[in-house]
Each structure stands twice: as C-alpha cells, then as structure tokens.
Amino acid sequence: MEFIIAQSIFSKGLSDVSKAVSSRTLLPILSGIKIVAEEDGITLIGSNSDIIIERTISVTDEKVEIHKTGSMVVSAKYLTDLVKKLPEQIHVKADNNQIHIQAGTISTKLSGIDAEEYPSIPIIVGDSIHISAEELKDAVKTTGFAATKNETRPVLTGVNLTFAENSFTSVATDSQRLAFKRSDIQSSGEGSFVVPKSSIDELAKLIKHYSGMVEIQSAEGYIHFKTDEISLYSRLIAGHYPDTSALIPNEVKTTLVLCKETLIKGIDRACLFAGEWKNNNVVLSINEQKLSISSGSSEMGSIEELQEIKAIEGESDLKISVDGHFLLDSLKTINDAEIKVKFSGSMKPIVIESAREESTYLHLISPVRSY
Amino acid sequence: MEFIIAQSIFSKGLSDVSKAVSSRTLLPILSGIKIVAEEDGITLIGSNSDIIIERTISVTDEKVEIHKTGSMVVSAKYLTDLVKKLPEQIHVKADNNQIHIQAGTISTKLSGIDAEEYPSIPIIVGDSIHISAEELKDAVKTTGFAATKNETRPVLTGVNLTFAENSFTSVATDSQRLAFKRSDIQSSGEGSFVVPKSSIDELAKLIKHYSGMVEIQSAEGYIHFKTDEISLYSRLIAGHYPDTSALIPNEVKTTLVLCKETLIKGIDRACLFAGEWKNNNVVLSINEQKLSISSGSSEMGSIEELQEIKAIEGESDLKISVDGHFLLDSLKTINDAEIKVKFSGSMKPIVIESAREESTYLHLISPVRSY
Incomplete structure (x- = not known):
C-alpha cells in the first residue's frame, strides 16, 4: 500500500x-x-x-x-x-x-x-429508503433528547424511526417525557427501527455539514446510513417499541402561547433554586393574567417571576409542577420563536408544540407531585 | 443594606x-x-x-x-x-x-x-512597592510554569518575587527545570516573597485586562496586591528560597538560534511517540547542519524530523535527551519569534533565552538519561 x-x-x-x-x-x-x-x-x-x-x-x-x-x-x-x-x-x-x-x-x-x-462489515442488501439529511438531522435533534439513559428498558434507550409510504416519524421517550416528530416524505421503502441514541447522535455529527440525501438500508439487526462519502452501520435495538399515541392527552383545558426564549430564561433561573431539590420541581401557574414561574427550597431561598402570555385559550385557573430540566431539554431543541403549551390538569402531562399551524413536532412532559 | x-x-x-x-x-x-x-x-x-x-x-x-x-x-x-x-x-x-x-x-x-x-482581613501597613501590571503579568507567565506541584518541598510550589532598588526578579523551579526573569523597575520598597503559584495565577487572571500600576505590601506572612478595584491577599510560603544562580551553566559548547513556532510543532509531534515512555524523552541532535528531533518506543513506532538552524555558534557535535513536555511548557510562555538554545554537554542543563540582545528571561531544563 x-x-x-x-x-x-x-x-x-x-x-x-x-x-x-x-x-x-x-x-x-x-x-x-x-x-x-x-x-x-x-x-x-x-x-x-x-x-x-x-x-x-x-x-x-x-x-x-x-x-x-x-x-x-x-x-x-x-x-x-x-x-x-x-x-x-x-x-x-x-x-x-x-x-x-x-x-x-x-x-x-x-x-x-x-x-x-479486521472484522468484516455486515453485508446489507435490499430496499433502500431515501431521506434528506436535513429532515433526518432535524428529527434527531427534536426527539433524541427524550430517550432514556437507563438500561433497564433497553428499547427506550433508542430512537424509533418509522418510514411509511409518505411519512417519516421519529419518537423517543423515557416514560416521563415523550418527543414526537412527523414529516411528509416521498420514499420507496418502508420500515420501523429502534436505533441507539448514541449511534443516531454520531450520525448527526458526521453529516452536520451535509445537505444531500441519505440512503438507509437494514438487515440482520443492523441499519446502514449512507451518503457519498460516509457510511454508518449501527446495531439496532431488539424489542417492540411501545405505542405512544395513547399518552397524548386529548382533552385540553388551557393553551398558552409563549415566547420560547423568555420562557427558557425563566425556567433556567427557577432551576437554580430547584436543582438540589427533589425532581427539579418548578411550579407554573397563572397569576394576574401572567405566567408565574416559581421554585424554592426552605434552606436556600426562593424565586418567582411573572412572564407575559402572548395568548390564552381555555381556563385561566392553572397550577402544575414539572421537572425544570426536562422542560429546558425540550425547549432548547425547538427552532420556533413562539410555542404553545397545553395543560390538561395538574396530574396530566403538559404538551409543547409550535405556535405555527403546520407544526409537526410534539413534546410531552409528565407533571411531578409537589409536596 | x-x-x-x-x-x-x-x-x-x-x-x-x-x-x-x-x-x-x-x-x-x-x-x-x-x-x-x-x-x-x-x-x-x-x-x-x-x-x-x-x-x-x-x-x-x-x-x-x-x-x-x-x-x-x-x-x-x-x-x-x-x-x-x-x-x-x-x-x-x-x-x-x-x-x-x-x-x-x-x-x-x-x-x-x-x-x-466573617473572618477579618489582615491589616497590612508599611512600605509599598509599585510595579506595572504588564511587568508583573509577564513575569508570572514566563516563570510560573516551572514551579512544582509536589508538596514535599513547599517552598518550590511558589514563585519567588524579589524587589530590589532598581530591579524585579521572578524565579520558579521544580529542581529539574528553572525559569528566571529580571526587569528594571523604579521602586520605593524592597523585599523577597515566595507567593503560592495558585495565588499568583489568580492575580494574573484578575488583572488580565488591567494595565495600570499594582501596589504591593506585605506583613505577617501575607502579601497584598492592590489596584483601584481589586485587592488580592495571599498567604506567603514560609522558608528560604534556594539560591538558583549557581545552576546556570557558565561554559557553553553550542548555541543555536531557532524559530520558536517550528520548534514547538516539532517537539509536540515528537511528544506523541514519547508520551507513554519514561520521562517523555525527546532527543535533540545536529544532523547535516540541521536540528534533528526524534523520539520513539519499540512498541508504537518512531519519529524523526529535521529543522533549519537559523544560526549556530560553537561545536556542531551535539546529542541530548530532554523531557519534551518541559520544553513545550517553556517555549509556550515565550513571546519571541526566535530563540537561543544553549548546550553545555549531554549531562548539563540546556538554556533557553530570547535571541534578542536585551532579553531578560532564562529557562533551564535538565537533561534526562536516555537508555
């Protein structure tokens, strides 16, 4: 050589x-x-x-x-x-x-x-699925954060990618929160795969500056992502990925439209006082037509702030505790300047969506008990 | 309040x-x-x-x-x-x-x-020494790296700052290498202090963007550095700082003038092959009127490169092993584009100085046995 x-x-x-x-x-x-x-x-x-x-x-x-x-x-x-x-x-x-x-x-x-x-590389033949690198990277970014790091349910450490005739969905959940994204694509192949979060993150890094098409093939427990220059083969996670569609609350009591950046800053501040406390509890409530974000521990101190609500629909009586870090993880993956937060009661998950009509992602976070 | x-x-x-x-x-x-x-x-x-x-x-x-x-x-x-x-x-x-x-x-x-x-702050009265922040920061940068992290000789974990009537010297050594800097200053006070390396580093960071004068006072085992906005009090290290002037070889066999950046890159590459080996041994020698930099281990492989010598004085027969990381530490603190390296024999320390005449710093590195 x-x-x-x-x-x-x-x-x-x-x-x-x-x-x-x-x-x-x-x-x-x-x-x-x-x-x-x-x-x-x-x-x-x-x-x-x-x-x-x-x-x-x-x-x-x-x-x-x-x-x-x-x-x-x-x-x-x-x-x-x-x-x-x-x-x-x-x-x-x-x-x-x-x-x-x-x-x-x-x-x-x-x-x-x-x-x-050197070990040989799996030989994968069969139908190909084609998807744009941008679509794939966006799905990984908007859903991957919700996968669990806990190995007790291995299937939840992965991201579930499903290709149907005209659609592509990406789902991840750690059973306390869920991230879902759906897009319309034209594809020749079909299939549903649970890809380890670490592999899909590595792929996203490798094709960070690539904007062409990615070819996907799968066989013998492996999935193969391919561009002109880069190939990534990943082991798939075996097992049945749970059906998560039933988790999304269908009865919404209150919908708020909020500025994402302002909300991130407020939750980040509230997390300072919740950090060493159980579940990073941050309390969201409506107070004088504003969103109140508060947290505190008897030892260190407390914080409360009021933020403008851009629009409100439904009941204005609202109080819920959520894990502030879960909320931050979710908000930080979102590109939209304005978001919708939907509440269905203090014991029901909150839903975060884009304020735009054509939004295709949905994040769901279970409340935590605050006592 | x-x-x-x-x-x-x-x-x-x-x-x-x-x-x-x-x-x-x-x-x-x-x-x-x-x-x-x-x-x-x-x-x-x-x-x-x-x-x-x-x-x-x-x-x-x-x-x-x-x-x-x-x-x-x-x-x-x-x-x-x-x-x-x-x-x-x-x-x-x-x-x-x-x-x-x-x-x-x-x-x-x-x-x-x-x-x-809250504990009270030491009250320090008496003579003040004044030095420009630039002079002080430069001395810390050019000498501090040579202080030891090993606590067995506490006095060597500090930097020795000495103020005389018209001069300021800064010295640090870990007994395998020595860094020395001398500058001319006008000062009213005199004194010699061994300041912990960590304190002097902290001071350099605090006054990073400050270019005025620094006032120095000392009493009761403390030293006080003061600007308009910032005060830093540090405990001094007790004990007699060794006289290091005798360590500098007075008989030089070979003096080389080298480009600092090129030398850094070469030593850095050679360290890759020396890293897991005893003492990070890098061998310097003269080969066909060029500087040869080499290192290697029987397991991993080896490297040799030849670099231009800008000027040579004295014998051209030269071979010495030094700790490559010590050499890098020294070279990285130097602002000059060209430096002088002086050799006095394979068992004598090498001396690094500026190639400029008015140079006021000197670094000394002991050779390592290579067998």
Missing part, C-alpha cells in the same frame, strides 16, 4: 472514523483504523461492537494519489493525533507490519496489524 | 471574588461572599484560608446607587449563578438574615448569614 494524500482530507477522515473507535475494546484490532487503498481511492474504517463508520476518499477529488493498492490496520489514537500535527502533503507507505508516514522532513514509523484480521 | 446596581457590574464582581471561594471549606461562612454597602460604594469579599479577593464598586461609577448601608454574607454559588442569569437592573435589599433580589418581574430570596461572623 502506498499513497499521497492532502493532510486536511486525511486528518478529517481519520477523525470521523475514529469516533467509532474505543480504546477500551476487548478485541485489540478494534483500537485501530483500517486503511484500504484501492485504484479508485482510500477507505478508512473504524468500529466497535455497536457501530461502524466508513469514510471514502475518492481519487477524483485530486486530494489523493494511489501508488500501490493494499491495506493495513494502525492504532487510531496515534495515527489520528500524528496526522493532525503534520504539515500539508502526506506520503503513506506500508511494509512488514509497519506504516511509514512522511511529510516534508518529518519521517515516522507506526506499528500496523494485518488488515485481514 | 439596600442598593441598586447594574447586572453586568455586579455579576463581574461576584465572579471575580468567588474565585477565592471553595465549596469544600471547613468554615461554612467561607462558602459565602461578604457584601458590604457603604456610602461610597459596594465591597465584595471572597476568601479561603490561603487567599482573599476583595472587589470595590464605587458609587462614582454611576453603576451603583446606595439606599441603605449594611452588610451580609450570602452563598457564593447561588448568588453568582443567579445574578449571571438576571436582566439589567438589580435591586438588593437585606433583612432578617435574608437577601431580597429583584430584577424586573423577577423576585428572589436567598438565605444570608450575619456579616459580623
């Missing part, structure tokens, strides 16, 4: 795939990155037991020039750190379980492992 | 003095900030057993308006976090061991403690 590559391209590629590499792996070869040089370009692969990231750098980019095909596995940590610190043009050459990396007057040697020993 | 104050001023002041406050204190009152309102302004005080920071906000700034004098101690953490999150104008009022803070429609109460119980 021998090739010449631009430092910036090589460094970006290594840093992308090394996100799947853990230094605490049982299989030592998985602490490495597999480099494959073929006639048409370079492929970099990093993986752990849950996720595989593959990055291709094509010779048509003119940033890479293949002199000799071949492959080798090299320590992810050392290689990534080294290439980051090298100047522009890099000459890579493998022989005798060593990789020689030359850049200007800098010569380095790193130990390598035979690439034949 | 009652006053009105601009949020930005109050928040900055609280954040400055809270740097001295530790939440893990044996005296609960020291986890608070003492607020004193007098006719002429507000004083904020935070402290621990080693350091006291005092910030004054004068009424002449028109950012504070005193309604009633008085004082109170309030939890540093809660007060600082809260004020950071409040809007512009803040109304503070104390009564019955509580402090009421009002900003717009936001009302908060925080528990307070009687300020009478």
Whole structure:
C-alpha cells in the first residue's frame, strides 16, 4: 500500500472514523483504523461492537494519489493525533507490519496489524429508503433528547424511526417525557427501527455539514446510513417499541402561547433554586393574567417571576409542577420563536408544540407531585 | 443594606471574588461572599484560608446607587449563578438574615448569614512597592510554569518575587527545570516573597485586562496586591528560597538560534511517540547542519524530523535527551519569534533565552538519561 494524500482530507477522515473507535475494546484490532487503498481511492474504517463508520476518499477529488493498492490496520489514537500535527502533503507507505508516514522532513514509523484480521462489515442488501439529511438531522435533534439513559428498558434507550409510504416519524421517550416528530416524505421503502441514541447522535455529527440525501438500508439487526462519502452501520435495538399515541392527552383545558426564549430564561433561573431539590420541581401557574414561574427550597431561598402570555385559550385557573430540566431539554431543541403549551390538569402531562399551524413536532412532559 | 446596581457590574464582581471561594471549606461562612454597602460604594469579599479577593464598586461609577448601608454574607454559588442569569437592573435589599433580589418581574430570596461572623482581613501597613501590571503579568507567565506541584518541598510550589532598588526578579523551579526573569523597575520598597503559584495565577487572571500600576505590601506572612478595584491577599510560603544562580551553566559548547513556532510543532509531534515512555524523552541532535528531533518506543513506532538552524555558534557535535513536555511548557510562555538554545554537554542543563540582545528571561531544563 502506498499513497499521497492532502493532510486536511486525511486528518478529517481519520477523525470521523475514529469516533467509532474505543480504546477500551476487548478485541485489540478494534483500537485501530483500517486503511484500504484501492485504484479508485482510500477507505478508512473504524468500529466497535455497536457501530461502524466508513469514510471514502475518492481519487477524483485530486486530494489523493494511489501508488500501490493494499491495506493495513494502525492504532487510531496515534495515527489520528500524528496526522493532525503534520504539515500539508502526506506520503503513506506500508511494509512488514509497519506504516511509514512522511511529510516534508518529518519521517515516522507506526506499528500496523494485518488488515485481514479486521472484522468484516455486515453485508446489507435490499430496499433502500431515501431521506434528506436535513429532515433526518432535524428529527434527531427534536426527539433524541427524550430517550432514556437507563438500561433497564433497553428499547427506550433508542430512537424509533418509522418510514411509511409518505411519512417519516421519529419518537423517543423515557416514560416521563415523550418527543414526537412527523414529516411528509416521498420514499420507496418502508420500515420501523429502534436505533441507539448514541449511534443516531454520531450520525448527526458526521453529516452536520451535509445537505444531500441519505440512503438507509437494514438487515440482520443492523441499519446502514449512507451518503457519498460516509457510511454508518449501527446495531439496532431488539424489542417492540411501545405505542405512544395513547399518552397524548386529548382533552385540553388551557393553551398558552409563549415566547420560547423568555420562557427558557425563566425556567433556567427557577432551576437554580430547584436543582438540589427533589425532581427539579418548578411550579407554573397563572397569576394576574401572567405566567408565574416559581421554585424554592426552605434552606436556600426562593424565586418567582411573572412572564407575559402572548395568548390564552381555555381556563385561566392553572397550577402544575414539572421537572425544570426536562422542560429546558425540550425547549432548547425547538427552532420556533413562539410555542404553545397545553395543560390538561395538574396530574396530566403538559404538551409543547409550535405556535405555527403546520407544526409537526410534539413534546410531552409528565407533571411531578409537589409536596 | 439596600442598593441598586447594574447586572453586568455586579455579576463581574461576584465572579471575580468567588474565585477565592471553595465549596469544600471547613468554615461554612467561607462558602459565602461578604457584601458590604457603604456610602461610597459596594465591597465584595471572597476568601479561603490561603487567599482573599476583595472587589470595590464605587458609587462614582454611576453603576451603583446606595439606599441603605449594611452588610451580609450570602452563598457564593447561588448568588453568582443567579445574578449571571438576571436582566439589567438589580435591586438588593437585606433583612432578617435574608437577601431580597429583584430584577424586573423577577423576585428572589436567598438565605444570608450575619456579616459580623466573617473572618477579618489582615491589616497590612508599611512600605509599598509599585510595579506595572504588564511587568508583573509577564513575569508570572514566563516563570510560573516551572514551579512544582509536589508538596514535599513547599517552598518550590511558589514563585519567588524579589524587589530590589532598581530591579524585579521572578524565579520558579521544580529542581529539574528553572525559569528566571529580571526587569528594571523604579521602586520605593524592597523585599523577597515566595507567593503560592495558585495565588499568583489568580492575580494574573484578575488583572488580565488591567494595565495600570499594582501596589504591593506585605506583613505577617501575607502579601497584598492592590489596584483601584481589586485587592488580592495571599498567604506567603514560609522558608528560604534556594539560591538558583549557581545552576546556570557558565561554559557553553553550542548555541543555536531557532524559530520558536517550528520548534514547538516539532517537539509536540515528537511528544506523541514519547508520551507513554519514561520521562517523555525527546532527543535533540545536529544532523547535516540541521536540528534533528526524534523520539520513539519499540512498541508504537518512531519519529524523526529535521529543522533549519537559523544560526549556530560553537561545536556542531551535539546529542541530548530532554523531557519534551518541559520544553513545550517553556517555549509556550515565550513571546519571541526566535530563540537561543544553549548546550553545555549531554549531562548539563540546556538554556533557553530570547535571541534578542536585551532579553531578560532564562529557562533551564535538565537533561534526562536516555537508555
């Protein structure tokens, strides 16, 4: 294997795939990155037991020039750190379980492992689903936060992506809160998958600056997200994702329209006084046609503030305690300047939606008892 | 106590003095900030057993308006976090061991403690030394890194500041490396003080954007640094600071002039291969009239690079091993684009100086055995 590559391209590629590499792996070869040089370009692969990231750098980019095909596995940590610190043009050459990396007057040697020993990548064939990267990233952002970190119900640690003929829905819940988003898409394939939250977050980071289409395929417990340059394979979470549609209250007593930024600031302040208290309790109520946000502990002190209500519909008698951090998590994923908060009684979940008519997301937060 | 104050001023002041406050204190009152309102302004005080920071906000700034004098101690953490999150104008009022803070429609109460119980500040009278803040900050930056973190010789955990009639010197050493800086100043007072590295770092941060004069006084094991707005009192380290002048090699075999930035990059790369090895060994030698920087371990691999030498004086036969991280620590504090590195033999310390004639700093690093 021998090739010449631009430092910036090589460094970006290594840093992308090394996100799947853990230094605490049982299989030592998985602490490495597999480099494959073929006639048409370079492929970099990093993986752990849950996720595989593959990055291709094509010779048509003119940033890479293949002199000799071949492959080798090299320590992810050392290689990534080294290439980051090298100047522009890099000459890579493998022989005798060593990789020689030359850049200007800098010569380095790193130990390598035979690439034949690297685990093979799942072969996924079958129907493809196509979705725009923007749609996918938006869904992950607006719903992913609600997945649980608690492993007792593994299926809830994932995000449930469902593709139907004309729609795409994304759902996550930790059983105390729920986030839901639905969009209209044109897709050839169908399917419902529970993808680990960590994998979907990694995907969102990898395609952060990409705005084309993402191809999705699934087989044998794996899902494969693919763009021109990046592939991410993730293990799926087995099990039946609960039907969450029944949780949404259908009888609304009060609907408030509020300014999102102002509300975030108020809840954030109230959390200061609720932080060390049970459930981060923040009390929302209506006081003189304003929204009162309050919290406090007998030890530290208390806070109360009044915020303008942009519009109110239904009863103005309202008092409910919610986990302030749950409310902040939800509000921070929302792009809209104005939001609707719907109340159905002090023991029923509150619903947060966009104030726009065509809104497609919905967040639901269960109240906490305040005594 | 009652006053009105601009949020930005109050928040900055609280954040400055809270740097001295530790939440893990044996005296609960020291986890608070003492607020004193007098006719002429507000004083904020935070402290621990080693350091006291005092910030004054004068009424002449028109950012504070005193309604009633008085004082109170309030939890540093809660007060600082809260004020950071409040809007512009803040109304503070104390009564019955509580402090009421009002900003717009936001009302908060925080528990307070009687300020009478707060420890008193050392009273320091006597000769003053005056030094420009720039001179002091520069000395701290260029020497402080060499102080040791190892508590077995407490005096070496400090920076030795010595003021003579016309000069100011700053010295720090951990016995493997030494940093020294000397400047000419006009001062009325004299004295030599060993100031804890942590205190002097805190001072440098507090006066980061200040360019006036700093007044220094000392008494009863304390040193007091003072500007118009900020006072920092630090405990001094007791004990005799060693005479370090004898450590500087007086017979130089080779002097190299090198580009600092290029050298930093080279040493940084070499450290990658030396990091997990004994003493971060990096080998410097002269090879074909270039500086060779190399390191390596049999397990991971190796690196060698050649760098231009801007000028050479003396013997060109040279090979020495040094701790690469020590070299980086030193180089990173230097403002000059070109530096002189002086070698006196493979078992003698190397000396780093500015390539400029009027240079006033000197760094010394002991070699490490390489076998």
